[in-house]
Amino acid sequence: MKQKRFSIKTRVTTWYVFFLVLLVSMVFFSLLYMSNRLIQNNTKSDLVTVVKNSLRDVFIEGGKLEIDDDMVSYWDGIYVLIYQENNFIVTGELPEGITQEIPFVADQVRRIEDSKKTFYVYDHPISTADSDDVWIRGITRAGMAAADPGAAFMLKLFLICLPILILFAALGGYSITKRAFRPVSQITETARDIADRTDLSQRIGLDPKGYSKDEIYHLASIFDKMLNRLESSFEAEKQFSNDASHELRTPLSVIIAQCEYALKKADTLEEAQAALEVILGQSKKMSALISQLLTLARADQGAIKLQLEELCVSDLTCMAALEQENVAAHRGIEIQQEIDPDIMWQVDETMFLRLWMNLISNSIKYGKDGGFVRIVLRQENGQLLGKVVDDGIGISPEDLPKIWDRFYQANPSRNDENSAGLGLSMVKWIISAHGGRISVKSVLNEGSEFTFLLPSDSDL
Known part of the structure; x- marks a missing residue:
């Protein structure tokens, strides 16, 4: 029973x-x-x-x-x-x-x-x-x-009033308790609806005018915030899967088409060799994309541990700028360096180089032919300040919050076929892993300015 x-x-x-x-x-x-x-x-x-x-x-x-x-x-x-x-x-x-x-x-x-x-x-x-x-x-x-x-009269009166007191206490206590626990019923119903319909857009949404702002009210508010994050994460994961599938489908389609052409229509060695070169190029693109995806996935899981060392970040920044000079020169873009010499800082060498490479290559890609990309590195108020400024196409205000999202590319007309839109996501993670922060200012058709700050090793 x-x-x-x-x-x-x-x-x-x-x-x-x-x-x-x-x-x-x-x-x-x-x-x-x-x-x-x-x-x-x-x-x-x-x-x-x-x-x-x-x-x-x-x-x-x-x-x-x-x-x-x-x-x-x-x-x-x-x-x-x-x-x-x-x-x-x-x-x-x-x-x-x-x-x-x-x-x-x-x-x-x-x-x-x-x-x-x-x-x-x-x-x-x-x-x-x-x-x-x-x-x-x-x-x-x-x-x-x-x-x-x-x-004696008071004793009799008490014995008569005691049941009435119990009744009123029970009714009053139950009423107060029922009102206090009313949000719990709403929380339960919302959770049940989400579980039955897998609809993460629902919220508990307690009206602050209808409920006292007690512990249960704050608990419901925390649940709503949690649901906001879950919905955002779910949507981001869904968008990530769609974008990853799309990005991988394009090179795979090219590879399949080139293989079919080489097998059926290539009559000469030169035609077969050209098809193989296309296949090789698309394979490298897929490999790079998968590598970046794996890196970001491991970063999300906390599996990547920075190897911090006391390094001359001035030299590393100059090295990254030098690597991009040929690409910039091809479009007539001048790389300007305002790098203070001999700055020593605790960084992960590989990640710090990737940070600069992604920021500089992004500015060159969206820069203006014959324009400039300015690289700034200096110490400021006990922090390491880095900037990349360009006079390129800029970013619209509605696109600014989205540029850190994976696979997001603000201007499809200027997209590089070798870019998957993961560079700035990686930049943000690297900055965050070093305990810093990054921001961007941009004016459409005038240019953009990316600024990051890294704390000293004593603040990590």
């Missing part, structure tokens, strides 16, 4: 009501106990005081017992009686409920139970010339109900 599980709201409400009732009961009964002790002590004290005050109305005259006519036999719940020998009552009367003879004990307040009622009894002996068996006795009811009817 499946065990029934109560909801969190029910359990929280139950514990809340239980401890509330327990606390109220403990406080009430503690006060009741202390009040009862105080009342009983006062009752005993009043009993003794009334008996002793009554002694003023009892006196011995001529060896005989005389009782003043003004003697009060009943005062505020206390019965005063005068006994002679053989328990003969001279004056006063017994309270209702006492049916037995009570022996005399001098000057002690005793608790006597008779006929299911409880009494306090106090005896004081009165000596005469004729006999020692004359006593003055005080009797009063024991217990709170008799001593203080108001306290």
Whole structure:
């Protein structure tokens, strides 16, 4: 048989009501106990005081017992009686409920139970010339109900109000708990919809006006942020797969076409050799693309560890600029160098060279024929500052945030067939892996400026 599980709201409400009732009961009964002790002590004290005050109305005259006519036999719940020998009552009367003879004990307040009622009894002996068996006795009811009817009323009132208190506490606690956990139901429904429909565009979207900004509200907000990242990652992964498939399909199609041509239509060695050269070129392009993809994949997984060394980054930057001079000269682009000499910095040599090669080649590719590419390297405020500035076609404002995405190419008309749009993605990862940051400023048809900052080794 499946065990029934109560909801969190029910359990929280139950514990809340239980401890509330327990606390109220403990406080009430503690006060009741202390009040009862105080009342009983006062009752005993009043009993003794009334008996002793009554002694003023009892006196011995001529060896005989005389009782003043003004003697009060009943005062505020206390019965005063005068006994002679053989328990003969001279004056006063017994309270209702006492049916037995009570022996005399001098000057002690005793608790006597008779006929299911409880009494306090106090005896004081009165000596005469004729006999020692004359006593003055005080009797009063024991217990709170008799001593203080108001306290007894409060006890009854509490016992009547306690169920009402429990009911209101349960309803109030459940209402508060239900309201507090209402976002949880919304979170559950949203998660179930996402799981059933695989629709990552849904959000919990709690209205800040309809909910208090408590821990659950902030939890829902964190879930929404997480869903934003998951959706972005999922879309990026899907776009990445589509772009990778597209980029690999083109060289594969060329390779297949050239192979078919070489097998069926190449009549001379020269034609076959030309086809093989095309195949070789496309194979190298595929190899380079796959290599870059593997590098980025390993970078995403944290599998690439930088080999940091204290190197002369000035020389490495000059080396990267020199490598690109022939490509730049082919288009009449001047490479300008503003490189401070002998700058030593903690970098990974291979990655630092790739950083510069990607930035410089990108500026040349999108540069203006007969224009310039300026390379800047210097130390600034304890950081290594690098810049690549060109006067090329620039980037539109709507394209600027996307240039770091893989396979993204802002100007298809200027795309190099050997470029897959992975260079700037690699640049951003290299900068990030060195603990730095990179930014870009660009004006369409006027040029672009890429700036990166690397922290010193003490800040890594």
